[in-house]
Amino acid sequence: MQWDVVIGLEIHVQLATQTKIFSGSSTTYGAEPNIQASAVDLAMPGTLPVANEQAFRYAVMFGLAVDAEICRRSVFERKNYFYPDLPKGYQTTQLAKPIVGPGHVDIELKDGTTKRVRIHHAHLEEDAGKSLHEDYHGMTGIDLNRAGTPLIEVVTEPDMRSSEEAVAFARKLHGLVTSLGICDGDMSQGSLRFDVNVSIRPKGQEELGTRTETKNLNSFRFMEQAIHQEVERQIDVLTEGGRIIQETRLYNGDTNTSRSMRTKEEANDYRYFPCPDLLPVVIDDEFIEQARRSLPELPDARKARFQSEYGLTEYDAGLLANSAQMAALFEETVRYGKDPKLAANWLLGELSARLNSEDRSLADCPVSAAQFGTLILRISDGTVSSTGAKKVFEGLWEGEGGDVDALIEAKGLKQVSDTGALEQIVDEVLADMDEQIAQYREADEKKRKKLMGGFMGPLMKASRGQGNPKMFNELLKKKLDS
Amino acid sequence: MHDKTVAELSRDLAEGRITSVELTQHYLDRIEQQDGQLNSFITVNAEGALADARAADEQRKNGKATAWTGVPFAHKDIFCTEGVLTSCGSRMLANFIPPYNATVTQRFRDAGAVCVGKTNMDEFAMGSSTESSYFGATTNPWGKNRVPGGSSGGSAAAVAARLVPAATATDTGGSIRQPAALCGITGLKPTYGRVSRYGMIAFASSLDQGGTMARTAEDNAMMLNVMAGFDPRDSTSIDREVPDYTATLNEPLKGLRIGLPREYFTDQLSPDMDRVIRAAIREYEGLGATVKDISLPHANLAIAAYYVIAPAECSANLSRFDGVRYGYRCEDPKDLLDLYTRTRAEGFGDEVKRRIMVGSYALSAGYYDAYYLKAQKVRRLIQQDFIEAFKEVDVIMSPTTPSPAFVQGEKTNDPVTMYLEDIFTISTNLAGLPALSLPAGFVDGLPVGLQIIGDYFSEARLLNAAHQYQQLTDWHRLTPAS
Numbered sequence: 021m022q023w024d025v026v027i028g029l030e031i032h033v034q035l036a037t038q039t040k041i042f043s044g045s046s047t048t049y050g051a052e053p054n055i056q057a058s059a060v061d062l063a064m065p066g067t068l069p070v071a072n073e074q075a076f077r078y079a080v081m082f083g084l085a086v087d088a089e090i091c092r093r094s095v096f097e098r099k100n101y102f103y104p105d106l107p108k109g110y111q112t113t114q115l116a117k118p119i120v121g122p123g124h125v126d127i128e129l130k131d132g133t134t135k136r137v138r139i140h141h142a143h144l145e146e147d148a149g150k151s152l153h154e155d156y157h158g159m160t161g162i163d164l165n166r167a168g169t170p171l172i173e174v175v176t177e178p179d180m181r182s183s184e185e186a187v188a189f190a191r192k193l194h195g196l197v198t199s200l201g202i203c204d205g206d207m208s209q210g211s212l213r214f215d216v217n218v219s220i221r222p223k224g225q226e227e228l229g230t231r232t233e234t235k236n237l238n239s240f241r242f243m244e245q246a247i248h249q250e251v252e253r254q255i256d257v258l259t260e261g262g263r264i265i266q267e268t269r270l271y272n273g274d275t276n277t278s279r280s281m282r283t284k285e286e287a288n289d290y291r292y293f294p295c296p297d298l299l300p301v302v303i304d305d306e307f308i309e310q311a312r313r314s315l316p317e318l319p320d321a322r323k324a325r326f327q328s329e330y331g332l333t334e335y336d337a338g339l340l341a342n343s344a345q346m347a348a349l350f351e352e353t354v355r356y357g358k359d360p361k362l363a364a365n366w367l368l369g370e371l372s373a374r375l376n377s378e379d380r381s382l383a384d385c386p387v388s389a390a391q392f393g394t395l396i397l398r399i400s401d402g403t404v405s406s407t408g409a410k411k412v413f414e415g416l417w418e419g420e421g422g423d424v425d426a427l428i429e430a431k432g433l434k435q436v437s438d439t440g441a442l443e444q445i446v447d448e449v450l451a452d453m454d455e456q457i458a459q460y461r462e463a464d465e466k467k468r469k470k471l472m473g474g475f476m477g478p479l480m481k482a483s484r485g486q487g488n489p490k491m492f493n494e495l496l497k498k499k500l501d502s
Numbered sequence: 503m504h505d506k507t508v509a510e511l512s513r514d515l516a517e518g519r520i521t522s523v524e525l526t527q528h529y530l531d532r533i534e535q536q537d538g539q540l541n542s543f544i545t546v547n548a549e550g551a552l553a554d555a556r557a558a559d560e561q562r563k564n565g566k567a568t569a570w571t572g573v574p575f576a577h578k579d580i581f582c583t584e585g586v587l588t589s590c591g592s593r594m595l596a597n598f599i600p601p602y603n604a605t606v607t608q609r610f611r612d613a614g615a616v617c618v619g620k621t622n623m624d625e626f627a628m629g630s631s632t633e634s635s636y637f638g639a640t641t642n643p644w645g646k647n648r649v650p651g652g653s654s655g656g657s658a659a660a661v662a663a664r665l666v667p668a669a670t671a672t673d674t675g676g677s678i679r680q681p682a683a684l685c686g687i688t689g690l691k692p693t694y695g696r697v698s699r700y701g702m703i704a705f706a707s708s709l710d711q712g713g714t715m716a717r718t719a720e721d722n723a724m725m726l727n728v729m730a731g732f733d734p735r736d737s738t739s740i741d742r743e744v745p746d747y748t749a750t751l752n753e754p755l756k757g758l759r760i761g762l763p764r765e766y767f768t769d770q771l772s773p774d775m776d777r778v779i780r781a782a783i784r785e786y787e788g789l790g791a792t793v794k795d796i797s798l799p800h801a802n803l804a805i806a807a808y809y810v811i812a813p814a815e816c817s818a819n820l821s822r823f824d825g826v827r828y829g830y831r832c833e834d835p836k837d838l839l840d841l842y843t844r845t846r847a848e849g850f851g852d853e854v855k856r857r858i859m860v861g862s863y864a865l866s867a868g869y870y871d872a873y874y875l876k877a878q879k880v881r882r883l884i885q886q887d888f889i890e891a892f893k894e895v896d897v898i899m900s901p902t903t904p905s906p907a908f909v910q911g912e913k914t915n916d917p918v919t920m921y922l923e924d925i926f927t928i929s930t931n932l933a934g935l936p937a938l939s940l941p942a943g944f945v946d947g948l949p950v951g952l953q954i955i956g957d958y959f960s961e962a963r964l965l966n967a968a969h970q971y972q973q974l975t976d977w978h979r980l981t982p983a984s
Contacts, residue, residue, distance in 0.1 A: 059602050063822040065595065065829075066582045066604055066701040068736050098818045100865070102842055109821020162826070291865035293874060296708035296815055298737050 021259070022223035025251050026231075027186045028178035030215040031193060032171050033203045034147065035078045041146050041170035042069030042112065042298075049209050057149075057164035063107035068297050071096075075170040076301060078202035079119045079144050080311040082172060085196055085318055086139050088123025093302050094144070096295040101288045104162050105149035113173075115292050117300075118143030120172070125196070126320070127188040128338055137189050138177040147171050166210075178217065178228065183247035187240050190214060195319045195342035205343075206381060207238050214243050218250045220258070229254075230264040234271050234278060246271040249278060322347055330360035339368055345382045349389050356393020359400050366392060370413055387416045394424040402488050408433035435488040439495075442487055446495045449478050460500055472496065503528055504664040505981065508573055508721040511667060515562060515572045522562070522572025526555040526616050529574045533618065533665045542650075542660040544579045544637045545587045546619040554616045561614055569724060571614030576669040578657050579620035580627055581607050581712070582701040590703045591623040591635040591653075594823045594830045594849035604701025605733045606670060606712050613728045621669055622656030625851045626820065627677055627705040629653050630923040633914055634853045641910070642685060643982040644948055648907035651681030651923075657715045658685035662982060668716040668725055672702060674709045675808055676902075676927025679939035682715055683902035683951020686941045688968060688978060689715040690722045693959050694934035695740035697726075698733030704819040706812035707738070709931040717978050719940065719968035723747035726961060742959065750962045751969040756790030758967065761895030765801035766926055772905060778943035778950045779901045785974055786899075786967070794895055798887040803880045804929040805921055810864045810877035811932070816854075817861030823849060856917065885933040892957040897967060900926050902939040902951035926953060936961050940968045941977035949977070 040047055043060035060067045083090045095117040098110040120142035126134050149167035151160050174193065180186045194212055198205035205211055219231035234250055237243040249271070254264055266284040271277075294300075317325075319342045326337035326347075340350045346367065353363045371392075375382065395412055398404045403425075404412060412427055421427045428434050450457060453475065460471045472493070479492045503525070506514070514520045530548050537543050551574065558572035582588045582600035584607070589595045603611065610617065624634045632640040632655025640655045642648035643663040650659040654671035658681035661669050671678040673691035682689030690713050697712040704710060714725035727748065732741040760783065767776065783793060825831035825845030832848055835841035850858070864873035891898060903923060913920040930937040935955055942952035952971075956964045972978050 062827055064582075064600065064602070064827075065588070065590065065598065065703040065822070066580075066600075066699075067602075068700050068738075070735060070737050100818055100821060102821065102824060104824075104826050104838065107822060107827065108818075109824060110818050289867045291817075291862060291867075291870075293814060293818070293865050293870070296706075296738075297704075 023220045023251075023255055024223050024225070025181055026178045026219045026221065026228055027180040027183075027247065028217040028231075029174075029176045029180070029186060029189065030217070031174040031190070032147075032213040032215075033082075033174060033197050034211040035075050035170040035172060035202055036204050037072055037074045037078065037170055039072060040168035041072050041075045041144065043168055045168065047169050049206075051165055053152075053161065053163035054165060057167060061107065061164055061168045063109075069112060069295075071298060071301060072170060075144060076119065076303065077307075077311055077314075078170075078200070079142065079172050080303065080308055081200050081202055081315060082142060082174075082197065083120035083123065084308070084312055084315060085200055086120070086123035086125055086142075088139060088142070089121035090303055090308055091117055091119050091121055092304075093117065093300050094119040095300045096144075096298045097292045098295050100291045103148070104160060105151045105164065105167065107149065107164060107167055111146060111148065112295055112298070113145035114143035119301075119303075125189065125192055127185065127192050129185065129188060135185065137179045137185075140175045140177050142172045142174040145171050145173060178219070178231075183244045183251075186216065186247055187244050190240055190243060191342060192319070195344070199316060199319055199322070199344040199347075201316060201344070206383065208381065210238055213238050216243060216247055216250070218247060218254070219264070220251060220254045230266050232264065232267050232269050234269045235281070237271060239273070242271065242273040245273065245276055246278065249276060253278070316344075326350075330354065330364075332360060332364055336364045336368060340364060343382065349382065349385075349392070352389030353392040353396065356390050357396030357400070359396055362396050362399060363392065366396060370410065374417065386419055387413065391416050391422070391424050398424065398428060402435055402490060404428050404433050405435055405489060408435070432486070435486055439491065442483075442491055443495055445479060445482050445487060446492065446499060449475070449482050450499060453478070457500065504532055504667070506667065507718050508575075508667045508716060508724050509718070511573055512569045512724070516567065522555040522558040522574075522616060523552060525572065526551050526574045526618060529618055529666055536663060537660075537665060539646075540641050540643060540659050540663055540665070541638050542622055542640050542656040542663065542665060543576070543619045544589055544591070544622050544635075544656070547586055547617065550586065551616050551618040558614045558616060568613045570610065570728060572616060573668075574616045574618050574666055575610070576619050576621050576657060576660055576666045577607060577610075577617055578623055578654050578669065578671050580623060580672050580703045581670060582703070583607050583617065583620065586620065588620065588703070589637070590627070591625040591637060592850065592854070593636040595703075596636060596830065598829050600701070602701060605698035605735060606729050607701060609728050609731075610670075615728070618666060621654070621660055624653035624655070624677075625854050626703070626816070627653040627672055627674055627710075628816070628853050628857055630676065630680055630920050631908075631910070631913065632656060632659075632681070633910060634851050636851065639910060642907045644686060645907060647909050648948065649684065649910050651684035651903070651907065653677040653681075654689075654715065655681045658682055658687055658689070661685070661687045661715050661717060664981065668714070668721050670712060670725070670729070671715045672710055672712050673927075673931065674705050674711075674812060675931050676924035678713045678715060679902045679927050679937060679951065679953055680923060682939040683941075683953075684907040684949065686949030686977065686980065686982070687715060687717050688719050688722050688938065688940045688972075689713065690726065690938040690961065690964065691930070691936060692726065692730065692961050693740075693936045694931075695738055696936070696959065696961065697729045698731070698736045698739045700733055700735040706815040707819060708815060709808075709812055711931070719938075719965045719972055720748060720751055722938070723751060723965045723969070726965070730961070745962050747962050747965050750966050753966050754790065755786065755967060755970050758786070758789075758791035758897065759895040760786055760791050760793045761796035761891055761898045762793060763796055763798045763801065763891070763898060763900060765798050766900040770904065771901065772945075774945040775901050775905060775950060778945060779899070779952055782942035782952045782971070783899055785971055789970055789974070796891050796895060796898065798884075798891060798929065800880065800883045800887050801929060804884055804932060805925060807877040807880040807884065808924075808928045808932060809860065809921060810873045811881065813857040813861030814864045814874050815861065817858045817865065820850075820854065820858055825849070853917070881932045884929050888929070888933045888935060888955075896956070897960075897964065898955040900953045900955070902926060902953040906945050906948035906950055930955050934958070936964055938964045938968055940971065941980075942975075943977055
């Protein structure tokens with residue numbers, strides 16, 4: 021049987037506010053456990069929450085960016101459940117009246133088409149702390165530094181039909197929130213976490229199948245693998261005559277397996293009710309207009325500009341424009357290195373491949389825009405060959421030195437572009453190649469092109485790889501054709 | 503000396519007739535001698551109080567005194583006091599020493615007042631008799647086997663017995679007014695939002711309000727001068743100018759329009775109670791007030807609505823007491839569930855557990871609409887009743903309680919009868935209105951309170967009305983035999 025895959029996403033986006041959503045504690049990642057937990061975060065008796073205005077501003081910016089309606093009177097509710105890293109015994113979140121109403125995001129697919137994914141809503145809520153089960157000899161450590169970090173939870177409609185679409189959406193959302201500057205986008209630190217709702221149905225069937233939810237996927241790769249894995253699992257279950265149970269699953273990226281965490285029957289009754297410690301938050305026109313004015317250039321607009329301003333292809337422009345950091349690096353690099361196409365090739369080629377293979381984010385890229393730019397300048401002016409440039413990049417990546425020109429020099433990668441010196445090499449090499457020269461001169465135009473390669477090898481060898489190939493080529497032509 | 507009011511003591515201190523150290527020592531001695539019988543204090547902080555008194559005397563010398571500098575008083579054990587046990591009358595917090603002050607605590611500290619200790623209360627302020635305290639019941643100084651009312655029974659008994667001239671209290675359904683009435687003192691519950699709830703351990707957040715207890719209206723006004731005001735740490739506190747509540751105490755009452763709710767003066771009220779209250783109202787007529795029968799049509803729904811909303815809120819507010827971060831923790835928990843269930847089973851008393859269960863039930867899936875939502879609608883109707891009434895009258899008067907202090911143990915096994923103690927007081931909490939109770943006479947040798955309910959933020963008028971009555975009567979001056 022042929023199956024259709026239906027995917028909806030829930031994305032937790034950590035907002036890049038200085039302080040927590042209901043207290044003045046810092047939200048900086050990586051501090052000593054519980055250093056950033058105040059009396060409010062610890063839910064000490066009598067303490068009360070005060071909403072962080074910046075979190076609302078960020079949520080409104082997100083709403084505007086996805087063309088959504090902003091709820092003028094949003095209400096915080098208490099979601100009640102017991103867990104050690106949930107200090108109050110309830111999570112303060114939004115249910116009936118979320119800050120961001122229905123909106124949409126358009127994603128570009130590999131076949132060049134565009135698809136609209138609808139946003140059901142996005143709501144503000146507080147993050148929980150962390151339970152640490154290792155290193156405590158059978159006990160559990162609790163770190164409440166993260167407790168109270170503001171999140172928006174973005175909930176999509178089940179509009180995606182493949183893992184490719186889901187990942188394309190996830191990347192687009194990542195680009196959007198980082199471009200807005202409302203999230204640092206660091207997935208390894210949990211700044212963006214994806215829950216994936218997956219169901220399958222026989223091709224052509226209208227009615228949706230039973231879905232499962234796989235929680236807390238914190239990389240695009242895990243997300244893609246988890247969807248594949250879950251689709252396979254569901255197909256196996258249904259093919260063998262079983263039925264899908266509505267449940268929450270946990271995916272293990274190391275083993276590429278998932279297991280059931282809890283079924284619907286085991287789910288909590290969260291006993292939601294409006295939080296009496298927080299009044300409904302009224303957002304007026306001025307607040308929205310202020311947020312609108314503060315919107316930076318968003319990926320779609322940036323992509324269009326990259327195409328027109330730098331003459332990039334739609335595909336390259338899209339890739340570079342999606343991430344604010346990548347886009348900034350690109351524009352900086354062009355400022356130094358002039359050639360936008362070459363810059364795009366390097367950033368999307370060499371750099372991206374390297375980041376991927378080492379699973380690093382652009383934030384800890386050791387090569388600066390100035391370095392990239394200079395390198396590109398040296399490729400353009402023939403100082404270094406593209407092979408040589410890769411070696412320079414390697415050196416920069418490994419932290420071998422700051423100055424690109426010095427590094428080219430030190431590695432002996434500077435091309436010989438002195439006509440006199442090159443001409444001498446050409447003459448010496450050709451002196452031993454009479455046979456080949458004769459062959460060349462007898463050949464037609466098409467064949468001559470092929471035969472050129474036979475001369476280039478020995479030339480490069482003779483110049484110990486440092487001869488400028490373009491100039492060798494010109495000199496050769498002059499000598500052979502004369 | 504202990505028969506003097508706050509106002510008189512303040513003058514004595516200002517004029518150097520006594521020092522704060524002498525005064526504080528005097529009250530500490532009285533507590534030492536008499537509180538063995540009353541059990542109105544959970545904690546007596548002699549050392550801290552004397553140190554504060556010395557500092558206050560120093561401040562007086564330096565000419566930096568407020569009206570409260572050096573005046574002893576007590577806090578209900580629901581207000582967090584930095585470094586001093588704050589138990590909320592519960593085993594759950596019998597070891598809890600807060601690292602912070604409630605806003606109310608801080609304001610009294612800033613005013614230079616000397617807190618001699620923390621008063622007894624019903625566990626988590628749930629009760630009308632101060633019998634549910636983990637630290638034992640408080641006795642009404644007017645009758646050895648009588649309850650002082652609750653939940654602020656410790657504060658009321660201590661003030662009535664002249665162990666302190668004033669004490670803070672809180673009122674969620676009558677917890678200031680009912681014990682004030684039963685102990686023959688004056689107590690004010692301000693408008694919801696007038697006094698900060700920060701650091702006041704929450705029972706039902708939308709109903710809780712901190713307030714004042716002293717023998718005279720003037721002393722209550724002096725307390726409110728310290729307590730009232732906007733607090734950025736409490737989102738439900740209201741940013742509105744605070745008048746000097748002592749400045750208008752002597753305004754004439756001529757033309758004051760008094761409403762008597764038909765629903766409160768029924769044949770359910772004993773003839774003795776009715777007689778006392780009507781006599782008090784006649785005094786007001788003598789002062790030039792006019793009296794009118796009014797209707798609060800939904801009054802009979804107040805108790806039912808309250809006993810859905812208050813438990814619902816408390817069920818979430820008390821979730822933080824889980825044995826994880828502070829407070830009581832059961833011995834040798836086997837696992838997480840065991841930690842939660844035994845900690846809460848052993849740490850909470852029966853009435854608290856009853857309300858948590860009722861509240862959890864009212865918020866459960868399938869019952870939410872029928873209970874919580876309906877109760878909220880009733881709440882709005884009750885509020886509307888008052889809004890209508892205050893179009894016709896300036897204040898509403900009624901008995902504070904249906905009867906004088908009852909015998910200890912009489913209602914402990916009959917929660918519903920206990921709940922009916924608050925039949926005249928609960929509506930004002932649901933509506934968020936200010937109300938006070940003042941001594942208006944005796945039935946069977948036990949004090950009876952007159953309740954005056956005012957429109958929002960009319961505390962000055964309520965205190966003015968009470969003060970004028972106290973210029974004509976001496977009920978508030980009578981002292982229980984010690």
